[in-house]
Every structure is written in C-alpha cells, then in structure tokens.
Amino acid sequence: MWRKVLLIACLILFPFAAAQAALEITITHGVNTAAPVAIVPFAWQVQGPVPNTDVAAVIGADLTRSGRFKAIPDKSMLEKPSEASAINFTNWRILAVNDLVIGRIKPAGNANYQVEFQLFNVYTGQQLLGLSVLTTPQGLRWTAHKISDLIYQKLTGQRGAFATRIAYVEVSGKAGKDSHYALVVADSDGFNPQIVFQSNEPIMSPDWSPDGRYLAYVSFENQRPAIYIQDIYTGRRQLVSERRGINSAPVFSPDGKSLAVVLSSSPDNPDIYILNLAGRVLQRVTHSDAIDTEPVWSPDGQSLYFTSDRGGSPQIYKVNLHGGHPQRITFDGSYNARARISPDGHTLGMVHREAGQLHIAVMNLSTGALLTLTNGDLDKSPSFAPNGSMIIYEATYHNQGVLEEVSVDGQVHERLSESQAGVSVHMPVWGPFLSQ
C-alpha cells in the first residue's frame, strides 16, 4: 500500500531569536469554485501526550489557502476513519466532498514519528496516494506542509509550495530614527518566525539564494548601505559590497553564482552591475544617466529586467547580458517598477501606479496584456511563489504594513496580519522549493 517512504530531516534554522510577532492568515476573497476536500484528523498512535501540531488541520489550512480547495470543518464529518477499511464513501459523497485524506501518526523509534496518510477519490473509492513519512517531533508541522504539497500536486498537477519559507522585514517603533528593523524567516504560512538579523538602522531588499540557504540583503547598520549575504542555518554573514554611494537591490542569479546589484560609485548615478561571488568580479550592465535599479534575472539567466526612468518615468526594461540595447517592456501608465518574473518566465509581476496608488499587476510577456491584481493604496514588493500560483506582497491595512497574497489570476486574496500592534511587515520574498 505504501509506495515509498519519505525521510524528512527538517533543517533547523540557526536559533537567533524567535520573533515575538507572528503572522495570521485571513482569506479576504475566495472563489466559489474551490473544491471541497475532507482531511480527517489523523489518529495519534504514539504513547504520550498529543502534540500541539494538528497535522490534518495544517493540511486543511494549506489546501484552503491555495484557493483551489476548501477543507470542510471536522464537525460536519459523519465519520472520522483513520484506516482505509473503515471508510464508508457514501458518508462523504453526501457531503459533496471530492477527495478524502486519512492518516495516522505512529512511533518510529528514537522518539521519531511515522506519519502515514492516504488520499482517496470519494466517487471512485480509488486510492490516489499513500505514503509514509518519517519525521521528528519538531518536524511535524513541516511534514504536514510536505504532505500538503504532495496532495496538491496529485490533485492539480502543479507542484505545491507549502513546505517553503518566506523572508520579510519587520519594522517596529516610532517614526524617524527610533525604529527597529528585523529580518525574519518564517514558514510560508507565517508560522515559526525566526529573526535572522536585526538592527536599529534599515534592512532592505532581502532575496533568497536558489538553494534557500542564503539571504542577500541591504543593511544600513554603519549609517550607509552595504550588501550582505547571510547563511540562515549558521548565521554567518559575509559583506559583499560596501562601495561609495548606493549599494542596493541584490538579486541572486538562477545559478546562485552571481548577484545583480545596483551601485552608484561611478559616476554618482545608479546603474546595474553583476557581481560574481567567487572572484568578486564586477561587470557593469547599464550605462545611462537615468535611474537604473531593481534588477531581476530571467529564469534562464541570460537577461535582466530592471526599472529605469530613462524614458521620463519609471518603466520596466529588459537587457540581454550578451549585448544589445535595453528594450522597454511596459507601456501602460506612468509608473511600473520592481518587476519579478514568474518561475516559467511567462509573466512579469510588478508595482503599477494608478491615480497615485500602488497596485500589484501582472503582465503576460507574450501578449503584453497588463492585469491589475490588487486595489490597495500602497501595494508593493511582489514576490512569486516558487510554483508560480500566488504572489506575496506588502500592503497597508489599518495604517500598518501587512503581507498579502493574491493568486496570479487575481481571484484569491488573503492577508497575513501581524499579531502584534505597532509592527509593520515589509518586503516579503518567497523562498525556493527546498530539497528536503
């Protein structure tokens, strides 16, 4: 029955400090087409107290958060089987549930757990998936996200992005120079926030390395901007650029060997450069007198998209790294900036200004069609989920910076609210798929 056994040895983040604040998800706009699924509470078959992590609840929340499914509440379930032999599919058909997940958690020696789960199609009674996952007690929640990924992929054909991380910058304190900045890494649902760096000076523009191990970011800790790369597992930091003038907007190349950065050391005007991390060789990419900033790599690593006001207003341009002049990409409106590209390279996400308000928009790169996804006043810093299904961004809600997510079709909207008053959240960046 078990097709394979997965070993999930969850990498533990370097324990700097658990963030005081945590994010809470609210689905602010869903879709009627979300398919009902039932995740039956997993049977706890281990000696000892039931853990805090409710695996089935985490899976249900993940699938619901995708906007494509809606987990039915436990209280509507007519039965709560944990073995395939105990399922009466009629009890699920009358609830109009399409898919059913059952599972159990067993001891696995050395205080570890074996989490077994099965996914069934309620109408055919066919088992679609059956797996056993070995995990530690601390890794139980992460294991639930991995199970969500597998179920999501089985049901949609698209890889799930629940067992991924996000990074963001928390700003607390009063306006002016009394603010406190923290660079936080959390699970994709905002759970388990960990501060990896903090400062009384601004922290900006975090970006993940393609392997999800490093964060590049800008820190003003020495009263001037400098770009650092930090290993989030060991905490080790490396200064990579502290040149005169601007050091801004670092983004890792798809192979992780270079950073595109913005410098203004020669002359006093921001241009885009590529910094090879091994040899620290600097290659200048743009040469305009205008502002050139916010670079992002195409998925093939052959070109960069960036923001420039060379045409009079900020617009997105694309430059081939093997030569040729930058080509203007956006034409709708007077302010299109900070592009991010979908993992398949077909869609450009950006900040689009309309009537003085900033919204998140996506542009189909084949047709040039622009679709505005959000309607806040100050929506910015878009970042694609690694499966391309959602965009996370920062927004303003009740005068506070919060994170929001929107599906790339604009249908599903949700808010990750900061639980602590006076703390604003900015510059989210969704990490890559992780191998474990």
Next chain:
Amino acid sequence: MKVLRSGLLVLTIAFFAAGCAKTVQPVTAPPVTTAAPASTAPTTSTAAAPAQTQLSPLDDPNNILYKKVVYFDFDKSNIKPEFLDLLTAHAKYLIANPNQKIRIEGYTDERGTWEYNIALGDRRAQSVRRFLLFQGVNPDQISTVSYGEAHAVCSEHNEGCWSQNRRAVLVYLNQ
C-alpha cells in the same frame, strides 16, 4: 585645523563668507588656510551671530544655518527656489569652515517602491550636493546617503505627511 571656537569662529566665518560672496568660486574650492585672521572682518547677515555667545550658528535658532532640511515635490529632485538661500548659506559656512564635513541624507515618501525610492532619495541628495559644489564647497567635505522611504519623520498616509518625508537633510558630522 583645530576646532575654532566662539568669537574667533564667527569672525572666520564672516571673513570667508564675505570673500566668497564677492568672487566666483571654481567648482573645486581652493584650499583655505588654517590661520584665522584675528582682525575684524566685515560681517554678512547669513553668517553673523552674536559674538559674545558660545552658540554655533548651526545651533542658533535665529540663524538661517539652523535650518538643515530642504523639501521636494512628489517624484521630483530639483531644488525649489525657496531653499536656495538656505543652501547658499550652508555653502558659505562650509567654505569658511573647511574642516566641517556634512552628510546629505536623501529621503522620499512611501509612494514608490523601496529600491526605486533609494535611487530617488539619492538623486535628491545629489541635487543638494551639486548645488553646494557649484557654490565652491570642497567635495571632500560632502558625503551622501539615501535612505529612500525609511526613517520617515511622519507615518500617516496623507500628503501632509508625505510632504514632510520628501526631504534632504544636511547632517554636520562634527557639530
């Protein structure tokens, strides 16, 4: 140059400020000697301060040099006419006090992306820097940094706040 104090400092400022006002300065300021003339010198309104007090003109609310912030229009980095006298006064002060160094901090409001705002804040700081250089200030006296929309002085989401945040601040480093 040793740090000049009180009356001597004021006289030095007055002397050089007056000299500066009469001659066109090249972009790179000529070296200014460290010897301060002890004789009386003509005073100007911008640099004059009560000679009997210890107060630096930078700290004197009655002196134009007390003001160290210039404000900008939305999305703009040009210096508005109402700030030209203020910046001219600071230029004269810096020329007269070649050991003084300033950091020009550029800021924006929140209605832009973080990284673009770093560039826009830098452009504002560079506008001020260029103006001071044109007045004859030695480039070695000036550094710039852009914080973009960070360190906002006003945190409400309206034009009243935004206009206060779109600014460049002259920070005297050995004040």
